[in-house]
Amino acid sequence: MLSLNSVNSISATEEEGVYVLDCNITDLNDETYDVKYCSRPTDTFGLNPTIRQWLADNPDFPIEPYVEHIPTIEEVRAAMPNLTARQLRLGLVSGGFSIVQVDAAIAAMPDGVEKENAKIEWEYATTFKRTHALIGSIGAALGLTEDQIDTMWNAAASL
Numbered sequence: 001m002l003s004l005n006s007v008n009s010i011s012a013t014e015e016e017g018v019y020v021l022d023c024n025i026t027d028l029n030d031e032t033y034d035v036k037y038c039s040r041p042t043d044t045f046g047l048n049p050t051i052r053q054w055l056a057d058n059p060d061f062p063i064e065p066y067v068e069h070i071p072t073i074e075e076v077r078a079a080m081p082n083l084t085a086r087q088l089r090l091g092l093v094s095g096g097f098s099i100v101q102v103d104a105a106i107a108a109m110p111d112g113v114e115k116e117n118a119k120i121e122w123e124y125a126t127t128f129k130r131t132h133a134l135i136g137s138i139g140a141a142l143g144l145t146e147d148q149i150d151t152m153w154n155a156a157a158s159l
Helices: 048-057 073-078 085-094 099-107 113-124 133-141 146-156
Strands: 003-012 019-026 032-039
Touching: 003 048, 019 048, 032 048, 073 146, 085 099, 085 146, 099 113, 099 133, 113 133, 133 146
Parallel strands: none
Antiparallel strands: 003 019, 019 032
16 A cells, blocks of 8 residues: 655655655555655645655654755766767867877877777767867867867767
8 A cells, every 4th residue: 555654754746836855755566665655736646745744744754854955066077968989079170280290299198098089989989078178188288278178078069
């Protein structure tokens, strides 16, 4: 039987009256476990009516206030879209760089596994992540700051 067994904590969200509860439930398969449950005032599905009644019956239970999450630059970069090899190369050319310059930057790397991996990535990868180490090293070799790489990356995403 579906039931709310306990509530460990409640956090407000940016939406008025919407809460995230850290609670223990029993599901329809009679399995009990801890979950995070998002409760909306107008939701009549599943455990939400029970949760809304619990909230009404426990008005003094502490609710953690909503705190806006401001993403770090690393999180922003990780969320940037992947670029195809075509987009990356066109983005470099649009930014005033030639493919020959990228090849030269890779050729100038110290011999070893990192250089061999960079060659393989550059020649054979079909997509590139903004956070991939090759992007930072090639960007630095071309004299670009991380912010300049971000700008070029975003521009290339629409190519």
